[in-house]
Amino acid sequence: MHVFSTLFAGLLFGTGLILSGMANPAKVQNFLDLFGTWDPSLAFVMGGAIMVTMPGFWLVQKRITPLFHDVFHLPTRTDFDARLVVGAATFGIGWGLGGFCPGPALTSLPLAASGTLFFVPAMLVGMVIAKYTAAPLPKSLAV
Amino acid sequence: METEFTPVASLFGGGLIGLSAVVLLAAHGRIAGISGIVSRILPPSVDKAGLPQGIIFLIGLLLAAPLWLVLTGAAPVQMVSSNGLLLVIAGLLVGFGSVMGNGCTSGHGVCGISRGSARSIAATMTFMATAFVTVFVLRHVVGG
Secondary structure, X not given: OHHHHHHHHHHHHHHHHHHHOOOOHHHHHHHOOOOOOOOOHHHHHHXXXXXXXXXXXXXXXXXXXXXXOOOOOOOOOOOOOHXXXXXXXXXXXXXXXXXXXXXXXXXXXXXOOHXXXXXXXXXXXXXXXXXXXXXXXXXXXXX | OOOOOOHHHHHHHHXXXXXXXXXXXXXXXXXXXHHHHHXXXXXXXXXOOOHHHHHHHHHHHHXXXXXXXXXXOOOOOOOOOOOHXXXXXXXXXXXXXXXXXXXOHHHHHHHHHHOOOHHHHHHHHHHHHHHHHHHHHHHHHHXX
């Protein structure tokens, strides 16, 4: 059950990305192109996701522990720092340039579009560089 | 290039993403943030305790497109730019920025907002803003 639930969660996530159209970078970029070929679909994806996670998270957190672990690993930081804002701003530029964020890019990997094969290794390198340049990060990295 | 507005498929697809996040939190007490899951299993500081679960989640994610192909008989539709240099730069920025900012569209945009996290709301507003500006410049200034 333990392993199956994780595999199932990954499969659900990828299927959701494909069904929603978010595995298609053109659709993401069209959401971001207000003054061109605007496609509002992405707002419905976030809306659909949050409509499930908001009540779902609330219900889950009524439990004292998760099903297969001793503790919930939730981010605890509430401070604003430059890394949050600069990091998010940098992420947004890359997201706009390629139309890919990490989930859709990895989901697209087996489809082997040439652009994806350039994007994913570069993304992994970018992550490793960020980890090397950072001070030891707290566990709440897992946002 | 235009894409079709798909409110129903996008709403349901979003619902599946949300369900995945709820399953992960209920089963393992983890936030379904893809950049976090990926970066935690990368050097220099590999999270050994979370390594197996992270890899299994990613296997599930990678199986989605092949399974979609088998079940529907057609590969998911996508249009990816074939400009290798552009996508390498985009990939570097996405990888670097999501780790530096502690999250991406899933961790901040979906899970963080659902938890009412002020940090995530600020991050989501920030990356949305720079992404809108980037696409505007890319399509209407540079490409216009």
